[in-house]
Amino acid sequence: MLQTPSLATGRWRSDAVPEPPLLSVRDLSVTLPTRQGYMKAVDGVSFDVPSGSAFGLVGESGSGKSILLRSILGLLPDGAKVEGQIYLEEQELSALSPKRRALSRGKGISVIFQDPMTALNPVRRIGTQIAEGPIVHSGVKRSAAHARAIELLTEVGIADAAEVARRYPHELSGGMRQRVLIAMALICDPKIILCDEPTTALDVTLQKKVITLLERLCLDRGVALLFVSHDLALVSELCDFVTVMYAGQLVETGLTRQVIDSPRHVYTWALLRSLPTIDGPKVAPLSIGGPALDRVHAPSGCRFHPRCPIAEEPCTTLPYELSEVGQGHRSACIYGDGTLPVPALGDPGGAVR
Amino acid sequence: MSTPIVELRDLSVSFANRGAGRGQRGRVIAVDGVSLSVERGECIGIVGESGCGKSTLVRTVVGLQKPDSGEVLIDGAPVDGQWDRARRRRIQLVFQDPYSALNPAMKVGDVLGELLAVHRLVPRHSIRERSAELFAAVGLPPHYLDVHPRALSGGQRQRVSIARALALEPEVLLADEVVSALDVSIQADILNVLIRLRRDLGLTVMFISHDLAVVRQLCERVVVMHRGRIVESGSINSVFSDPQDDYTRTLLASIPRVGARGGYT
Numbered sequence: 195m196l197q198t199p200s201l202a203t204g205r206w207r208s209d210a211v212p213e214p215p216l217l218s219v220r221d222l223s224v225t226l227p228t229r230q231g232y233m234k235a236v237d238g239v240s241f242d243v244p245s246g247s248a249f250g251l252v253g254e255s256g257s258g259k260s261i262l263l264r265s266i267l268g269l270l271p272d273g274a275k276v277e278g279q280i281y282l283e284e285q286e287l288s289a290l291s292p293k294r295r296a297l298s299r300g301k302g303i304s305v306i307f308q309d310p311m312t313a314l315n316p317v318r319r320i321g322t323q324i325a326e327g328p329i330v331h332s333g334v335k336r337s338a339a340h341a342r343a344i345e346l347l348t349e350v351g352i353a354d355a356a357e358v359a360r361r362y363p364h365e366l367s368g369g370m371r372q373r374v375l376i377a378m379a380l381i382c383d384p385k386i387i388l389c390d391e392p393t394t395a396l397d398v399t400l401q402k403k404v405i406t407l408l409e410r411l412c413l414d415r416g417v418a419l420l421f422v423s424h425d426l427a428l429v430s431e432l433c434d435f436v437t438v439m440y441a442g443q444l445v446e447t448g449l450t451r452q453v454i455d456s457p458r459h460v461y462t463w464a465l466l467r468s469l470p471t472i473d474g475p476k477v478a479p480l481s482i483g484g485p486a487l488d489r490v491h492a493p494s495g496c497r498f499h500p501r502c503p504i505a506e507e508p509c510t511t512l513p514y515e516l517s518e519v520g521q522g523h524r525s526a527c528i529y530g531d532g533t534l535p536v537p538a539l540g541d542p543g544g545a546v547r
Numbered sequence: 548m549s550t551p552i553v554e555l556r557d558l559s560v561s562f563a564n565r566g567a568g569r570g571q572r573g574r575v576i577a578v579d580g581v582s583l584s585v586e587r588g589e590c591i592g593i594v595g596e597s598g599c600g601k602s603t604l605v606r607t608v609v610g611l612q613k614p615d616s617g618e619v620l621i622d623g624a625p626v627d628g629q630w631d632r633a634r635r636r637r638i639q640l641v642f643q644d645p646y647s648a649l650n651p652a653m654k655v656g657d658v659l660g661e662l663l664a665v666h667r668l669v670p671r672h673s674i675r676e677r678s679a680e681l682f683a684a685v686g687l688p689p690h691y692l693d694v695h696p697r698a699l700s701g702g703q704r705q706r707v708s709i710a711r712a713l714a715l716e717p718e719v720l721l722a723d724e725v726v727s728a729l730d731v732s733i734q735a736d737i738l739n740v741l742i743r744l745r746r747d748l749g750l751t752v753m754f755i756s757h758d759l760a761v762v763r764q765l766c767e768r769v770v771v772m773h774r775g776r777i778v779e780s781g782s783i784n785s786v787f788s789d790p791q792d793d794y795t796r797t798l799l800a801s802i803p804r805v806g807a808r809g810g811y812t
Contacts, residue, residue, distance in 0.1 A: 254730045255701065368597065397596045397757035402801035424730040427803040454805055468735040470760040472787070472802055478742065479735035479764060 214283070215242035216418050217266070217303075217386055222278035224258075224265050230490045235261040237442035237492075238514075239278075243386065243435075248409070248419040250433030250450070252426050252465065256489060258442040259422045263388050266420070267305055268295040282385070301331045304384035308391040310371035314363040320347075320374055321359030327382045339381075346377040350407060369400040373407070380411060386418040393428070405432055426465050430454050438462045441489065441497035443514055446530075448523030458525035458534060461498045496526065504535060550623040551584035552719055552751050553608065553638070558582070558617035560603050577603040579775035580617070585719070590745055590752040592762035592783070594798065595772035601755050604772070605723050608753070609640050636666065639712035643724035645704035649696040655707045656692030662714045681710040684747075685740050702733035709740060719751045720744075726761055738764050760802045763787065771795045 224236040235258040243249040253259040264270050266280055268287065280288040282302050290298065299305070307313040315323055324346065325339035334342075340359070347355035350373040363371060372392060379387050389408070393401040409432060412419050423429050429436055430450050437447040438461065446459040457463045467480035482501055495512050499505040508528055519530045529535065560578040577600040585591050595601050606612040608619055610630040619626045621637060642648040649658060659678040663669055669677045679689040685706040696704055705725060712720055722741065726734040742765060744750055756762050762769055762783070769786050771779040771794065779792040790796045 254732050398759075398801040398803075399596045399757075399797060401803075405803075424732070425803065426731065427805045430805050431803045465732060466805065468732040469805065470735070470738070470758075470764045472760045472763060472799075472804065476763065479738055481736040481739050482732045 213244070216245035216283060217243040217420065218279075218281040219262075219266065220279040220281070222262070222265065222276070222280065224261055224270065224277075225275040226261070226271070227273045228490060233489045234442055234492070235489065236265065239439075239442075239444055241437055241444065241447060243418055243420055245385065246413065246416040246418055247435060248413060248421060248433040250429035250436045251420065251422045251439060252424065252429050252436060253422075253439035254424055257439045258489075259439050260390055262439070263305075263390050263420065263422050266388060267299060267303065268292070269299075297331065300327045300384070301382045302384060303386050303388065304379040304382065305388045306372075306375050306379050306390070306392045309395055310368055310375055311363075311395070313375055314371060316363050318362075319359065320361055320363065320366070324359070324374065324378045324381055327378065331382050342381060343377065346381055347374070349411065350374075350377045351403075368396055369403065372396060372400075372404050376404070376407060376411065380417070384417060386420060387412060388420045388422070390422050391424070392421075394423075401428070408432070426454075426462075427469050438465065441492055443497065443526065444516060445498065445527065446525045447516070448520065452520060452523040456520075458519045458523065458530040458532070459498075459527040460502050460504060460529060460534065461527075463534065464503075496528070504529070549587065551620075552587045552622055553583075553585040553753070554620040554623070555581055555583045555604075555608070556618050556620065558604070558607060558619065559615045560600075560607055560612060561615055576775050578607065578614075581772075581775075581777055582617075583770060583777065583780075585751060585753060587718070588749050588751055589768065590754060590766045592759075592766035592769040593753060593755045593772060594757065594759055594762055594769055596757055596798075599772045600775040601772050602723060605640065605721055605753075605755055609638055609721060610635070632666065636715040637717055638719040638721060639715055639717040640721045640723065641705075641708050641712050641725050644728050645701050645708055646696075646728070648708050649704055651696055654693055654695055655699070658707070658711055659692075659714050662711065666715060668714070668716070678710075678714075681713055682706075684713060684744065685710045686736075700733075701729050702736050705729065705733075705737050706740060709737075709744075713744070713748075717750070719753065721753045721755070723755045724757070725754075727757065734761065741765055758802065759787075759798055771798065 220240050222236055222239045223234060226233050226235050239262060251259050265276055270276065276288065279286055287295065287298060321340055321343050324343035328334035328339045328342065329336060344355045344359050347358060352358050352370060352373055366374065393404050396404060408419065421429060421433055433450055436450045436453040438445050438459065440461050446453060446457065446462045453462060457466060464480060464482045468482060470479050471477050493500055495510040499509040502509065512528065514526055516524045516526045517530065519525045519532065558578055558581045561574045561576045564573055564575045581604060593601050603612060607614050610626065621634065649655065656678050659681060660674045663674050663677055664671065678692055682689055682691060687703065687706050726737050729737065738761065741752065745752055754762060754765055766783055769780065769783050770777050771792065773794045779786060779790065779795045786795060790799060
């Protein structure tokens with residue numbers, strides 16, 4: 195399951211020599227209180243992020259992907275119950291006291307949130323906000339931290355960084371604010387940055403620029419990314435690994451190529467088919483119909499079965515199990531062993547962008 | 548050729564810049580001499596990045612914004628700020644954000660009922676029946692008429708917004724970034740609703756988006772806007788296969804593609 199970059203290509207290979215993962219999540223479950231009762235937002239999730247890799251986590255709204263990301267950071271709402279372990283290298287983050295957990299954020303592990311409009315403090319200058327990290331975490335002098343902030347602003351492609359550092363967030367455009375957040379995430383030299391839909395609030399041209407920037411800044415200096423998004427196309431462009439999440443569970447995980455070229459879960463296939471096409475003939479995108487997700491009363495068996503076009507009787511009862519379907523490629527679908535009756539459903543490759 | 552249902556002639560709109568940035572006072576030109584005609588029954592895509600003026604254009608077409616110069620013609624007749632109830636009915640707008648477009652205190656059935664009553668479109672006793680019909684047209688079951696917006700998902704709310712626009716039996720539907728706030732899988736749902744409505748009702752659709760891939764699904768013709776001007780227009784196929792303008796090429800290159808990252812074994 196563990197991979198390292200091959201020296202020849204710098205890309206990830208399934209047959210490479212294993213090394214210990216950077217971030218390791220084991221049997222993580224998160225239960226949240228809601229008005230309708232307790233909801234298991236994350237249900238028995240395990241995965242490993244190798245150091246220096248880009249790891250994509252895909253799921254629709256309500257799949258639990260953002261809660262999963264927040265539980266890794268230790269930023270869950272009050273009343274949330276967490277079970278399982280989270281390791282960053284040798285350290286078990288989930289066993290730390292809240293105070294020490296807070297110190298771990300920013301330095302070893304850092305985050306870029308979705309909405310650049312609300313993630314910045316509106317009454318403090320950009321430069322001051324970026325410089326705060328090293329002052330708090332590493333006891334760096336204010337002037338040195340400030341100089342570093344300006345350096346990083348230049349690196350994320352902001353011209354006239356010294357001037358921008360003196361501005362307030364409302365004076366910047368959405369794209370510039372997202373660049374500021376990237377600079378802020380990088381300033382303490384983290385080992386991994388968690389990204390929660392960092393480009394959803396941006397239009398496609400800016401999205402492209404931000405993704406290219408993330409790729410260049412993080413992957414070139416060996417910072418790993420855990421990238422959460424609903425857009426499988428976007429994730430497949432950036433990430434080495436793709437994991438698909440549905441109703442709090444991982445349903446498919448593997449190298450990006452494996453998951454995109456030969457999806458082994460009907461839900462992954464449906465996600466691929468729902469993307470609008472830009473090459474080849476125009477094909478109507480697939481609507482994933484069926485009842486919307488009820489997270490308090492999860493369906494029995496495979497949780498996707500009420501919406502699955504080819505669900506069979508065993509799908510309603512068989513317990514959830516993520517099983518190996520290829521080297522490092524795992525799926526929770528009963529069709530996962532290669533018999534996904536895709537021709538009956540239409541071709542997810544080719545015509546789809 | 549028949550009269551275009553919507554025609555814009557050399558339309559310009561500008562705003563006073565009250566100085567967000569330093570030393571940038573003056574006027575911001577949002578729409579700069581745009582001419583465009585939309586034929587009856589056509590689906591036209593208007594594409595561009597944030598701030599290119601596409602939303603201002605939409606607001607001007609429905610009369611929410613006065614142009615500095617130029618005119619808007621509906622079915623050959625200039626509007627000149629004369630928006631009476633009958634004229635407003637002919638063009639309806641669906642907004643981007645399904646979370647703020649619906650009154651949270653009203654049941655979604657009442658949102659439709661109010662419109663039907665104010666415009667006296669059906670007798671009072673058949674309002675509910677007509678509302679259920681409209682819901683059926685956008686693929687919502689009738690029992691959703693009795694819920695508040697908060698009980699609905701983003702995709703369902705967007706369906707309600709579309710049903711609300713359809714209630715007035717418009718000839719033109721103006722869809723302003725209606726899928727941008729939605730998940731990719733839900734996007735497909737809403738696109739299919741629009742495709743079906745066009746086919747069944749012969750609606751004219753003006754579809755505004757920043758995403759050319761989405762526009763391709765729905766429209767035959769596309770107009771690319773950049774900095775308030777139209778930089779390219781043509782059939783969707785020719786724009787995709789042979790873009791003429793640099794900006795169009797940038798837009799096309801920005802669309803994420805499945806599996807564009809190569810080199811895995």
